[in-house]
Amino acid sequence: MYECHDCGRRYEERATAPFRCACGGPLDFADLSLSDDAPDTLDRDRGLWAFDSALPVDRLVTLGEGWTPLVDAPDWDATVKLEYVFPTGSFKDRGAAVTLSHAADLGVERVLEDSSGNAGAAIATYAARAGIGAEIYVPADAKRAKRRAIERTGADLVAVEGDRAAVTAACQDAVGAGGWYASHAWQPAFLAGTATFAFETAAQNGWTAPDAIVTPLGHGTLFLGAYRGFQMLAEAGWTERVPRLYGAQAAGTAPIVADRHGDAAASGANDVSDGIQIETPARRAQTHEAIEATDGDAIAVTASETRAQLDRLDRAGLSTEPTCAVAPAALDRLREDGTIDADEDVVVPLTGSGLKR
Numbered sequence: 001m002y003e004c005h006d007c008g009r010r011y012e013e014r015a016t017a018p019f020r021c022a023c024g025g026p027l028d029f030a031d032l033s034l035s036d037d038a039p040d041t042l043d044r045d046r047g048l049w050a051f052d053s054a055l056p057v058d059r060l061v062t063l064g065e066g067w068t069p070l071v072d073a074p075d076w077d078a079t080v081k082l083e084y085v086f087p088t089g090s091f092k093d094r095g096a097a098v099t100l101s102h103a104a105d106l107g108v109e110r111v112l113e114d115s116s117g118n119a120g121a122a123i124a125t126y127a128a129r130a131g132i133g134a135e136i137y138v139p140a141d142a143k144r145a146k147r148r149a150i151e152r153t154g155a156d157l158v159a160v161e162g163d164r165a166a167v168t169a170a171c172q173d174a175v176g177a178g179g180w181y182a183s184h185a186w187q188p189a190f191l192a193g194t195a196t197f198a199f200e201t202a203a204q205n206g207w208t209a210p211d212a213i214v215t216p217l218g219h220g221t222l223f224l225g226a227y228r229g230f231q232m233l234a235e236a237g238w239t240e241r242v243p244r245l246y247g248a249q250a251a252g253t254a255p256i257v258a259d260r261h262g263d264a265a266a267s268g269a270n271d272v273s274d275g276i277q278i279e280t281p282a283r284r285a286q287t288h289e290a291i292e293a294t295d296g297d298a299i300a301v302t303a304s305e306t307r308a309q310l311d312r313l314d315r316a317g318l319s320t321e322p323t324c325a326v327a328p329a330a331l332d333r334l335r336e337d338g339t340i341d342a343d344e345d346v347v348v349p350l351t352g353s354g355l356k357r
Helices: 044-054 092-106 118-130 144-151 164-176 188-194 196-204 221-236 255-261 284-294 303-315 322-336
Strands: 002-004 027-029 070-073 078-082 110-114 133-139 156-160 212-216 244-250 297-301 346-350
Touching: 027 188, 044 092, 044 196, 070 196, 078 196, 078 322, 092 110, 092 118, 092 188, 092 221, 110 118, 110 164, 118 133, 118 144, 133 144, 133 164, 144 156, 156 164, 188 196, 188 221, 196 221, 212 221, 212 322, 221 244, 221 284, 244 255, 244 284, 244 322, 255 284, 255 297, 284 297, 297 322, 303 322, 322 346
Parallel strands: 078 346, 110 133, 133 156, 212 244, 212 346, 244 297
Antiparallel strands: 002 027, 070 078
């Protein structure tokens, strides 16, 4: 059952269900939770589906996704989770696997998605795996490597002129004319998939939640997935706390920062981080709730800070795409101003592969 976050209205799970509530609010699955006791062992051969008690659908579409490495990053006094070690090179495979499994379960024959690249590639790839048709809307200036990855799956690629909002509008118009919206921002199954980031992190850390998580923040797909996952872990008693959550946004396109700290704090420019150039996040209110509930925050990162961190990551043997670099850049600033103490346990997900540059 889907439930509206804003008004509580419920909808049956079916292929013809709306992608958002009649009130305009985002939908989520009404009843997802972990089992009462943390398992002594987990079947890692099942990938992220080892946590199937908290997922809304059985493993119908898979490429072995999950259990990305959690490794020390001494240069940052942190641990990084290599979310780029996925079939399509980004964490979006977490959401895509669950979303396409959900689509297959509902009997969907064709999915539509809008994306700056990574989510589109993930949805197109898992749709191909499922034998489901896909139509992916991307900015006309999307990176060539990402466009080719989508096209090679056999998906129909629709390039849209204009900003990222124009791409979403074009895709939603097409959905309105008839189609199933596999949106990484709106589809509740996608967020159920990204919650597995938290489950894996806790398991790899001996069922201890870190003090803080610092992640890139655009639509908030991973940010909110982490929040929900750690919430479920704490509610089930598998961990003792929910980490503070910090979101790194691109300067000049930092609506959460602007909401919290004013336009000046969000100003500047960062065209390097194309993956989080989102002016109007679909789940804006939920993002603020997650920040407030965990005593976290959001900060804007400039292009120069991003480039500097990208070079630093490369020199540390961590090859990521530029958008990933906003998170370690944000961590540096959070440590400098004392928001995160030097001795705190921090995890930073590195969300996309350097092969996508």
